[in-house]
Amino acid sequence: MGFLDLLEKNLVKIPLESTKKNDVFEELVTLLDSSGAIKDRETALQDLLKREILGSTGLERGIAVPHAKTSSVDRMVMAVGIAPRGIDFDALDGNPSSLFFMILAPPDQAGPHIEVLADIAKVTKSEAICRLLRAATSADEVIELFEED
Numbered sequence: 692m693g694f695l696d697l698l699e700k701n702l703v704k705i706p707l708e709s710t711k712k713n714d715v716f717e718e719l720v721t722l723l724d725s726s727g728a729i730k731d732r733e734t735a736l737q738d739l740l741k742r743e744i745l746g747s748t749g750l751e752r753g754i755a756v757p758h759a760k761t762s763s764v765d766r767m768v769m770a771v772g773i774a775p776r777g778i779d780f781d782a783l784d785g786n787p788s789s790l791f792f793m794i795l796a797p798p799d800q801a802g803p804h805i806e807v808l809a810d811i812a813k814v815t816k817s818e819a820i821c822r823l824l825r826a827a828t829s830a831d832e833v834i835e836l837f838e839e840d
Contacts, residue, residue: 694810695837697769697794701726703830707774707791712749715778716740716757719770719793728768728795735763735795749782753825754815756808758794760801767796767803771833775825789825790815 704722709715716739724732738761742748749755770793777787792811796804815821820836827833 694769694807694814697767697807698771698834698837699726699769700830700834702728702769703771703773703833705773705827705829705833707772707778709772709774709778712778712780713740715755715772715774715780715791716743716793719757719772719791722770722772723768723793723795728770729763730765731763735759735761738763739793739795747781747783749780749788751782751784751786752815752818752821753777753782753786753789754792754811754821755780755782755788755790756792756794756811758796758804758808760796760798760804762798764795764797767794767800767807769794769807773824773827773833790821 709718723729729735738759742759748757772791774789777789780788
């Protein structure tokens with residue numbers, strides 16, 4: 692199972708309404724919860740926050756990949772959020788994050804979890820793809836971008 696297998700139109704939010712790091716967690720978990728992708732919203736949130744304490748999942752070049760292994764899901768799920776103006780996410784390079792890929796995986800799926808993280812790293816390596824993602828105005832545009840690639 693890779694990144695494209697997890698990409699679902701109803702789990703893409705543009706633009707994110709959040710302006711703060713913890714609000715991004717809330718907003719994307721709510722998106723997953725409302726789609727029926729998670730069993731326990733609070734457990735998912737707590738597991739994400741526990742993982743974040745270990746080190747920021749805000750990477751470089753405006754990309755953040757909040758993720759956690761959690762009992763709140765039966766299968767790996769992913770929500771994508773885009774905040775064109777950027778949000779302070781304690782990123783490694785100190786810059787705001789605008790592309791968010793939230794992954795939740797069951798505790799027994801460490802291998803597939805790592806594969807999806809690697810897929811996201813490959814996809815976001817292209818500055819052109821990142822620029823197109825930041826310019827997207829709908830979930831359809833995001834899905835089309837990856838279907839074309």
